[in-house]
Each structure stands twice: as structure tokens, then as C-alpha cells.
Amino acid sequence: EAGVAQSPRYKIIEKRQSVAFWCNPISGHATLYWYQQILGQGPKLLIQFQNNGVVDDSQLPKDRFSAERLKGVDSTLKIQPAKLEDSAVYLCASSRTPNGELFFGEGSRLTVL
Amino acid sequence: AQKITQTQPGMFVQEKEAVTLDCTYDTSDQSYGLFWYKQPSSGEMIFLIYQGSYDEQNATEGRYSLNFQKARKSANLVISASQLGDSAMYFCAMRPIGMSGGSNYKLTFGKGTLLTVNP
Numbered sequence: 751e752a753g754v755a756q757s758p759r760y761k762i763i764e765k766r767q768s769v770a771f772w773c774n775p776i777s778g779h780a781t782l783y784w785y786q787q788i789l790g791q792g793p794k795l796l797i798q799f800q801n802n803g804v805v806d807d808s809q810l811p812k813d814r815f816s817a818e819r820l821k822g823v824d825s826t827l828k829i830q831p832a833k834l835e836d837s838a839v840y841l842c843a844s845s846r847t848p849n850g851e852l853f854f855g856e857g858s859r860l861t862v863l
Numbered sequence: 864a865q866k867i868t869q870t871q872p873g874m875f876v877q878e879k880e881a882v883t884l885d886c887t888y889d890t891s892d893q894s895y896g897l898f899w900y901k902q903p904s905s906g907e908m909i910f911l912i913y914q915g916s917y918d919e920q921n922a923t924e925g926r927y928s929l930n931f932q933k934a935r936k937s938a939n940l941v942i943s944a945s946q947l948g949d950s951a952m953y954f955c956a957m958r959p960i961g962m963s964g965g966s967n968y969k970l971t972f973g974k975g976t977l978l979t980v981n982p
Contacts (some may be wrong), residue, residue: 783970791973792867792954793908806969839906849960849968854908 752776754855762861768830775823775844781805784817784827785841785850799825800848803807829860834852837862849850876945882952883930884940884976886955892934892936894960895977897920898970899929902952911953914975915960945980952977 753780755774764768775782784792797807798817802822810817814833819825829836839857866889876882888897899911914922914929922929930939938957942949955973 790974792956792974794972798969804867841906841908843908849958851910852908853910854971857906859906 754817754842754844754853756840756855758858759782759856760859760861762863763832764863765832765834768828768834770829771842771860772839773827773842773844773855775825775842776846778851779846779853780822781845781850782784782819782825783843783845784825787839787841787845787857788835789838796827796840798848805848806827823854832860832862834862835843836860864867865892865893865895865957865959865969865971867957869977870971872974872980874889876942876979877943878947878982881941881943882945882978884942884955884978885955886938886940886973888936888938888957890936890957892959893966895931895937895957895961897929897938897954898958898974899927899938899940899958900954901949902975903956905948908954913982916982942978947982949981952976962967 782799784796787793796810797817798805799819817827839859843852843854843856868887873924887953897914901909912924912927913929928941931982952975958970
């Protein structure tokens with residue numbers, strides 16, 4: 751069984767530019783999560799999807815971050831415009847059900863200069 | 864609201880010795896689950912062990928065991944016979960065990976402990 755796939759693994763941009771990250775969850779997993787992990791901190795949930803609906807986006811900075819999961823499978827997280835403080839690893843995770851075990855991807859490391 | 868506290872930013876251990884990584888938590892939920900994850904330099908979060916709040920026995924998984932003290936709200940991870948490959952960041956996390964709404968299952972992480980195993 752393939753794991754959670756994320757791309758790109760690394761991205762360097764200048765502030766005020768835009769960036770997008772892609773995540774393909776494990777097949778059959780209805781729940782998808784995006785976490786932000788700033789260096790030296792634990793992951794923080796940005797948004798949780800159940801199929802193609804948003805369950806929790808309370809910590810998503812909606813003025814610059816957006817995420818979608820249009821067909822209930824893969825998902826895209828976008829940042830526009832990026833700020834220096836957005837430098838972090840963006841982890842995608844999926845689970846079969848909302849209370850099921852989370853499986854994480856390897857993350858996308860963003861550096862904003 | 865849930866809060867996880869890991870007070871050890873870094874820990875060192877000699878190969879083949881045991882090490883305890885501390886974790887305390889705070890929650891108003893009656894039922895909850897506690898998790899430990901390992902994050903090597905590659906970045907992936909690897910699930911290690913789980914303890915339910917109503918589990919009477921401490922969880923064990925191979926060389927990993929969870930020292931769960933509910934009254935003290937602590938869930939320390941014990942790694943026995945440390946190996947060089949155990950060098951990584953370790954995160955304690957928790958989530959409520961509820962019956963309604965996906966958002967009730969949000970997984971909250973601590974800041975992590977960087978473990979270095981010396982040869």
C-alpha cells in the first residue's frame with residue numbers, strides 16, 4: 751500500500767510570492783489533514799477535510815492560506831502572498847476515518863527569503 | 864482545550880541504555896488517547912505507541928513502553944536498549960475520543976524532544 755505522497759519536497763521563494771503544495775493521501779482514506787511545523791515546534795493543524803468538506807480550519811490564516819480537496823482525494827495547500835514566518839515544513843496526513851490512525855507524508859519544506 | 868508539555872528540548876543517551884522522554888498533558892476531556900511519534904531528519908512522522916485514557920495497563924510496543932500516570936497527567940515514553948537509529952525528534956500528542964464531529968478528534972502535539980544516541 752502506497753503511503754501519503756507530497757510534493758514538492760523543498761521550495762524556496764521570496765516573500766510576497768505564492769506557492770502551492772500537493773498531497774495525495776492513502777487510497778480509501780476519507781480524512782485528510784494539513785499541518786504546519788515551524789522549526790523547533792510541534793506540528794499545528796491548519797485544516798482537516800472529511801472527503802471534500804472542511805471539518806476544521808480554525809487555525810488556517812485565511813487571508814493568505816487556502817486549501818482544497820475538490821474530488822475528495824488529493825489536496826492542494828496554497829500560500830499567497832508568502833511571509834517570512836511561513837517558513838516551515840508542511841505535513842500532510844490521512845486517516846481512514848476521523849478517529850482513525852494518522853499516516854503522515856514526508857512533508858514539504860518551505861523557505862521564504 | 865488540550866495542551867501537551869515536553870520539558871526536555873534535548874536528551875542524550877549511550878547506546879544500549881534506556882532513556883525516558885517526559886510528557887505531561889492537560890485536557891478537560893474524559894476520554895482521550897495519547898500518542899508518541901518519532902520524526903527522523905527525513906521529516907516523516909512515524910507512529911510509535913498509543914495509550915487510551917481508560918486502558919488499565921501501560922502500552923508496550925517492542926522496545927517502546929509508555930509510563931502512563933493518569934492522576935499526574937503524564938505519559939512518558941521509555942525506550943529500552945537505545946540504538947543509534949533512535950536518534951530523532953520525539954513528539955507526544957493527544958486527541959479526544961468523542962462520538963461527534965470530526966473536529967473533536969484533532970491531534971495536538973507537544974514541542975518535541977531531540978534524542979541523540981551516542982555510540
